[in-house]
Amino acid sequence: MGTKDIVIKLHNTKTRKKEVFEPIDASNVRMYVCGPTVYDRAHLGNARPVVVFDVLYRLLREVYGADQVTYARNFTDVDDKINARAAESGRPIGDITAETTQWFLDDMGELGALQPNHMPRATEYIPQMVAMIEDLIAKGHAYAAEGHVLFAVDSWKDLYGNLSGRSVDDMIAGARVEVAPYKKNPMDFVLWKPSTDDLPGWDSPWGRGRPGWHIECSAMSYELLGETFDIHGGGNDLMFPHHENEIAQSCCAHPEGDFARFWLHNEMLQVEGKKMSKSLGNFFTVRDLLDQGYPGEVIRLVFLQTHYRKPMDWTDKKAKEAEATLRKWRALTAGIEPASSAAAAVLEALADDLNSAGAIAELHKLAAAGDAAGLLASARMLGLLTEELGAWASAPAIDLSAFEEKLFETRKKAMESKDFSEVDRLKAAYVEAGLEVRMSKTGVELVPGAGFDPAKLGVL
Structure with a gap:
């Protein structure tokens, strides 16, 4: 077609x-x-x-x-x-x-x-x-x-x-x-x-x-x-x-x-389920989010995941999920030439009253099928995976395993000594660097947020 x-x-x-x-x-x-x-x-x-x-x-x-x-x-x-x-x-x-x-x-x-x-x-x-x-x-x-x-x-x-x-x-x-x-x-x-x-x-x-x-x-x-x-x-x-x-x-x-x-x-x-207002402290300019480390491409994908005629809720969780999705898609399409046109299913979704959420669902299907060329052409038609917006994703991934292990071992010792001051110090430093700290009995997971700054981990 x-x-x-x-x-x-x-x-x-x-x-x-x-x-x-x-x-x-x-x-x-x-x-x-x-x-x-x-x-x-x-x-x-x-x-x-x-x-x-x-x-x-x-x-x-x-x-x-x-x-x-x-x-x-x-x-x-x-x-x-x-x-x-x-x-x-x-x-x-x-x-x-x-x-x-x-x-x-x-x-x-x-x-x-x-x-x-x-x-x-x-x-x-x-x-x-x-x-x-x-x-x-x-x-x-x-x-x-x-x-x-x-x-x-x-x-x-x-x-x-x-x-x-x-x-x-x-x-x-x-x-x-x-x-x-x-x-x-x-x-x-x-x-x-x-x-x-x-x-x-x-x-x-x-x-x-x-x-x-x-x-x-x-x-x-x-x-x-x-x-x-x-x-x-x-x-x-x-x-x-x-x-x-x-x-x-x-x-x-x-x-x-x-x-x-x-x-x-x-x-x-909305922002986190509430109307955006200065009195609620949830008022953001686009520049605020960009300066906090949210890539523009991530903001765009969050927007596109909701149909334009429905209220859109901006949440940090959605931004993190969008960032992970875009990293996967950019890895899959690296060095690939795009197909000659966007996939028919993506165009059909958009043609149905600009159903961008449906179009994004079709991008996920293309990625799951390994159709990198079709994914790239279709995403670019939506203004995603373009060369102009890709600088944020080209930064090398940071291996956080050593930092996770350090916090886990420190916590183990603290459980014996009952002195958690060093655990608190490390957690605060990780959060300050833009990491989400997830701790369980079996281990520690550090998840980079949109404003993650690896340089702040250097002092640790």
């Missing part, structure tokens, strides 16, 4: 069902994904949609051809969070956004994510946003008030809420909407807002100001992908209000188009 025979099915949030994906134009398959607001390091949850839609991008390239797929992912580089970071740090806004944008690209590159074809920055598209807002006012879908421009939800009331499945009345009852005297309807949302002299601002028909968040993606996707494109993706936390508002303003500005035909949303991420 060739890749042209692959039938891709995707769960479309808009219709709430799995549908056969047929691109508008097979020679120009277009996808837009909401990117980060660049004011700090990307946390682990920010990385999930990057990896999810990177896999979809790879699948589309495999099926339709690398030159036939256009992927756009934006950077929000004008935002109140960025303004606040500049105010508290005293640094120019441009310096902050340039630095954090590069951080994002570097960190996502460490996870094996390909760079999209287009990575538009909001500040590069202000004239297009102003033009779209003017058009919405002219068509009766927006109004100016006190230096602001707001989208009039009542002008789109029959269709507003279709994506998230809520009525406008339900939204008003359940949402924390910004109450403002200049709003005609509590649900009306900002397209343009005034800027004081100390904030970024651009000249407009409504005075000096800056765009609201939602108008960015509508203007940039239209400029790069047209009034109708194939896929719009992002985390399910963006479904309302961000994506709902995008649909409203885009369809009202360009009624001749359908905006995005397929909507895909990934579920959120």
Whole structure:
């Protein structure tokens, strides 16, 4: 079966069902994904949609051809969070956004994510946003008030809420909407807002100001992908209000188009079974994990082992298992030329609503069968076992048997003398070096963790 025979099915949030994906134009398959607001390091949850839609991008390239797929992912580089970071740090806004944008690209590159074809920055598209807002006012879908421009939800009331499945009345009852005297309807949302002299601002028909968040993606996707494109993706936390508002303003500005035909949303991420939060002490940036010694390839494999529409739980146990798996696969494929294409079973799993967990299960089968060439081609299609991500696995394995024997013998003596101080010292030193210490009556096992540093064993 060739890749042209692959039938891709995707769960479309808009219709709430799995549908056969047929691109508008097979020679120009277009996808837009909401990117980060660049004011700090990307946390682990920010990385999930990057990896999810990177896999979809790879699948589309495999099926339709690398030159036939256009992927756009934006950077929000004008935002109140960025303004606040500049105010508290005293640094120019441009310096902050340039630095954090590069951080994002570097960190996502460490996870094996390909760079999209287009990575538009909001500040590069202000004239297009102003033009779209003017058009919405002219068509009766927006109004100016006190230096602001707001989208009039009542002008789109029959269709507003279709994506998230809520009525406008339900939204008003359940949402924390910004109450403002200049709003005609509590649900009306900002397209343009005034800027004081100390904030970024651009000249407009409504005075000096800056765009609201939602108008960015509508203007940039239209400029790069047209009034109708194939896929719009992002985390399910963006479904309302961000994506709902995008649909409203885009369809009202360009009624001749359908905006995005397929909507895909990934579920959120947890850490050790709990929601990630700073208050729980389980908040990690991608860079935190990389600096702790977790290889980017290991992080990627942990992500891929959970279907994108299910909550993903990051655990240290999963990371250790993923590292062991990747070491085995890299040993099996060392010096091997990859097969000419990914295995059909792997592609079929991915084509079934991006079932990455099923695709990983097929990689295990290829490894068990000793099909090194098929394993290598299939893993690389998923962004694994690539040469770029392999440096971590090339480090020589450390023989820990002498350290295990030393602790075991020390413990035996301590059982007789009842003085366990040396046992405690050795255990603490091993843990400090990044080893997990497993002790039993029959022996000692030392298991390297993701942050294992052999140099710290030298003093022992």
